[in-house]
Amino acid sequence: MSLALRKTTDIVAATKWILRRGCLNLSTLPEKSEVLEQSGNEVKRRSGRKPVNPILKCRHVYPEFLPDPNPKWRNSLREKLERMDMLKRRNQIEIPEFYVGSILAVTISDPHAQSKTNRFVGICIERKGSGLRAEFTLRNVVDHQGVEIRYDLYDPTIHQIQVLRLEKRLDDKLFYLRDALPEYSTFPFDMDPEILPEGTPVPINPVQVKLKPRPWLERWERQELKGISNIEEHLKEKDRVRRELRKKPWEKYDLMLQYRKTIPIEEQNDIWSEVYNQLHQLQVSQKKISRKRTYSTPKTQLG
Amino acid sequence: MTTSNLKLLCSNFCKLRLDNMVTRSNSYYKPRYRPPHWYMPKDRVMTDDMVTQENKQFIEEVMKDKLKMQTEMKSPLVEGDVQQTVQWSPFIKRTGLIARKIGNYPVWDKSGKKLQTTLLQVVDNHVIKYIPPEEYKPMRNSTQSGIRTQRHGCLLIGSQTIDPSTVTKDYCGIFDSVGMLPKQHLCRFLISPEAALPTGTPLFATHFRVGDYIDIRAKTIDRGFQGVIKRWGFKGMPASHGVTKTHRRPGNIGGGGEKGRVWPGTKMPGHMGNRWRILRGVKILRINTKYNVIWALGVAIPGETGAMCYLYDTVLPLKKLKTAPPFPTHPPMSDLPLEYYDESIHPFDDSTITLDDA
Numbered sequence: 042m043s044l045a046l047r048k049t050t051d052i053v054a055a056t057k058w059i060l061r062r063g064c065l066n067l068s069t070l071p072e073k074s075e076v077l078e079q080s081g082n083e084v085k086r087r088s089g090r091k092p093v094n095p096i097l098k099c100r101h102v103y104p105e106f107l108p109d110p111n112p113k114w115r116n117s118l119r120e121k122l123e124r125m126d127m128l129k130r131r132n133q134i135e136i137p138e139f140y141v142g143s144i145l146a147v148t149i150s151d152p153h154a155q156s157k158t159n160r161f162v163g164i165c166i167e168r169k170g171s172g173l174r175a176e177f178t179l180r181n182v183v184d185h186q187g188v189e190i191r192y193d194l195y196d197p198t199i200h201q202i203q204v205l206r207l208e209k210r211l212d213d214k215l216f217y218l219r220d221a222l223p224e225y226s227t228f229p230f231d232m233d234p235e236i237l238p239e240g241t242p243v244p245i246n247p248v249q250v251k252l253k254p255r256p257w258l259e260r261w262e263r264q265e266l267k268g269i270s271n272i273e274e275h276l277k278e279k280d281r282v283r284r285e286l287r288k289k290p291w292e293k294y295d296l297m298l299q300y301r302k303t304i305p306i307e308e309q310n311d312i313w314s315e316v317y318n319q320l321h322q323l324q325v326s327q328k329k330i331s332r333k334r335t336y337s338t339p340k341t342q343l344g
Numbered sequence: 345m346t347t348s349n350l351k352l353l354c355s356n357f358c359k360l361r362l363d364n365m366v367t368r369s370n371s372y373y374k375p376r377y378r379p380p381h382w383y384m385p386k387d388r389v390m391t392d393d394m395v396t397q398e399n400k401q402f403i404e405e406v407m408k409d410k411l412k413m414q415t416e417m418k419s420p421l422v423e424g425d426v427q428q429t430v431q432w433s434p435f436i437k438r439t440g441l442i443a444r445k446i447g448n449y450p451v452w453d454k455s456g457k458k459l460q461t462t463l464l465q466v467v468d469n470h471v472i473k474y475i476p477p478e479e480y481k482p483m484r485n486s487t488q489s490g491i492r493t494q495r496h497g498c499l500l501i502g503s504q505t506i507d508p509s510t511v512t513k514d515y516c517g518i519f520d521s522v523g524m525l526p527k528q529h530l531c532r533f534l535i536s537p538e539a540a541l542p543t544g545t546p547l548f549a550t551h552f553r554v555g556d557y558i559d560i561r562a563k564t565i566d567r568g569f570q571g572v573i574k575r576w577g578f579k580g581m582p583a584s585h586g587v588t589k590t591h592r593r594p595g596n597i598g599g600g601g602e603k604g605r606v607w608p609g610t611k612m613p614g615h616m617g618n619r620w621r622i623l624r625g626v627k628i629l630r631i632n633t634k635y636n637v638i639w640a641l642g643v644a645i646p647g648e649t650g651a652m653c654y655l656y657d658t659v660l661p662l663k664k665l666k667t668a669p670p671f672p673t674h675p676p677m678s679d680l681p682l683e684y685y686d687e688s689i690h691p692f693d694d695s696t697i698t699l700d701d702a
Contacts, residue, residue, distance in 0.1 A: 113649060116446040116649055118635060122463070122632065126692045127692075129691075132693065133696060150456060150699045151699075157698070172449055173449045174450060193458065197452050197696055197697050200696050200698075
């Protein structure tokens with residue numbers, strides 16, 4: 042019985058995923074990028090470079106385990122203690138894999154709420170910080186009013202972090218949703234979680250938002266954002282000239298700038314080999330639990 | 345009546361002493377810097393010593409042996425040849441510790457509030473020497489009064505073992521008498537004679553308890569020569585509206601006429617930071633016994649990450665120790681719990697905080 046249930050739910054989830062992709066008119070971007078990555082790896086292998094350690098992939102799923110690269114704040118013992126504390130917290134609740142652009146539901150204990158807990162649904166517009174200081178910001182529009190809540194990832198008052206839709210967007214930060222039309226950051230609180238079939242890569246949602254007319258909170262035209270469709274409508278000639286003047290095309294060739302922003306591979310290998318086993322075990326056990334769980338989530342009536 | 349008064353007068357006259365005579369001379373007496381008698385110059389001129397490879401290996405072997413001896417050396421407190429008969433009382437001053445500031449990170453308390461903490465690592469601290477109050481005569485400066493009321497002994501504590509070939513022979517001599525390798529940092533703690541410790545005693549983070557308050561003395565971050573805005577928080581002058589060449593300058597520094605000069609203490613540009621400062625009354629929230637790390641509340645502890653700081657029992661009257669701490673210090677034990685948490689702190693391996701209807 043349970044097997045049948047699981048199968049049906051799998052099928053439902055897969056159809057949902059396919060449907061959503063169809064609705065959103067998704068291009069083959071994720072597949073393309075995958076192909077690109079694979080071919081890159083092959084080229085690397087051919088050129089005789091060292092094979093990249095597979096556990097290095099953790100840096101995308103658990104970015105907060107890497108310390109701040111500023112050498113003024115580095116200390117190996119503090120980083121170790123911090124990682125131990127993070128693993129302790131991860132043993133208590135499941136902190137799932139999510140990215141900027143994913144839609145999350147966070148349940149947190151709130152002393153001012155009637156039921157002492159508060160659930161908020163929104164799109165993750167920013168994820169930053171390292172170690173126990175890691176944080177993420179959720180945005181939603183509630184009653185025509187934009188709401189953003191910043192959560193600490195390792196806050197012990199968080200009861201549950203649920204990923205309702207796992208996907209990436211075209212940009213690393215989605216602050217431009219604040220100046221976009223409200224429908225781009227409106228998500229219903231009774232959204233059903235969409236489950237991807239196992240083994241699929243995280244899809245990239247290529248949706249491009251429409252900005253409201255000026256005034257804006259930031260000069261979006263200078264930030265080389267891919268997720269905005271109508272930015273040229275709102276620009277004057279002056280803005281285009283200044284955008285050209287402020288461009289920094291040399292930065293992508295600045296190797297030292299990139300080096301200072303990242304943790305070297307040797308140190309990353311040490312860090313991941315220290316935490317990988319525990320993280321992997323946690324992942325396996327949490328998968329088991331999620332399989333046991335029935336997928337039928339009752340819809341909560343709000344308001 | 346009169347006889348009694350006369351007696352009183354006589355007794356008072358007898359008490360008069362002539363040892364505090366003030367002599368006047370034309371030359372201004374300037375206190376000479378008199379280093380403590382245990383002080384030895386540490387820094388060595390690094391030269392190429394022309395040591396052969398074999399000799400180098402030999403030196404390394406000797407160092408390894410000494411280090412092994414040092415680690416195997418048992419604490420005199422455990423061996424039991426020192427019987428502590430004196431009980432702790434609030435008037436006794438214990439020794440402090442030398443620690444290194446290793447960073448900040450948040451912890452959460454039981455009500456779910458986020459607290460920022462500073463991590464202080466106690467790097468292998470050992471008692472090097474004790475100088476009893478009779479022999480300890482430090483240099484006095486002009487601010488101290490002539491007569492010392494409290495007699496304190498001096499306890500030398502070293503921290504962080506270093507290679508003996510990098511420091512002078514004289515400096516190594518201080519540690520040789522204890523049978524130890526030289527230490528990077530050597531600090532003097534003034535203590536009550538009752539709290540004296542035998543030489544070679546290792547000190548740990550458990551010298552302090554969770555929930556106690558400590559004073560932390562350290563050097564502030566060296567910011568170099570700074571202007572008046574950064575150094576004293578002046579507002580500066582407007583960026584526009586006809587202001588030229590005085591955007592970050594102090595402006596007027598005094599009146600004219602009778603007071604037509606720069607008054608002492610006027611806030612001006614100058615060197616900022618690199619001064620000894622004490623932050624008093626810092627609460628200890630958590631202690632790790634394996635790595636000897638103390639989590640202290642707050643991020644205002646002077647110095648940058650990696651700076652050394654000195655920890656003392658606090659002197660603030662309301663935050664002073666009320667119950668007996670480990671006295672004279674906590675002996676090394678193998679069966680200690682890994683972590684001590686203050687009762688207000690939520691340990692990370694506890695379950696999620698839920699708020700009940702109260």
